Amino acid sequence: MLNANVDLGVTVPQQAMAGVFHQLNPKWAVLGSLGWQQWSRFGEVEAGVNSNNPTSLTTDLEFKDTWHGALGAQYAMAEAWMLNFGVAYDSKFQSGSTVSPLLPINDAWRFGAGIRNQVSKIFSKNITRLRKEECLGLDV
Secondary structure (H helix, E strand, O other), X not given: OOOOEEEEEOOOOOEEEEEEEEXXXXXXXXXXXXXXXXXHHHOEEEEEEEOOOOEEEXXXXXXXXXXXXXXXXXXXXXXXXXXXXXXXXXXXOOOOOOOOOOOOOXXXXXXXXXXXXXXXXXOEEEEEEEEEEEOOOOXX
């Protein structure tokens, strides 16, 4: 076993995202996004040992593909000051009321707000607060 190679195959989820931005008037803008992630492929984990007696194991964590949706708005308080806020939701990728200890997360809501100060054409300062509510696989 000293001359054996271990191979661990994990697929990173591919995703497709689309977003929109619309300036309603000089003060207000609205934003939105929709997305999909292929977690079902990420849940297929393959481990192999290449030696004189090769062994491999493939397990399926039974993750599901997920959807993402977000809505937000921007408000120009003054020429150099912008208020940003929004909400987002990601659907669950694990079924039932239990979650895998490998990824102890599931569906989640995110709420955010922030303020931006445009100091110059090339420099801005931002302060943001994000709150994430994870449902941890519980049917809510």
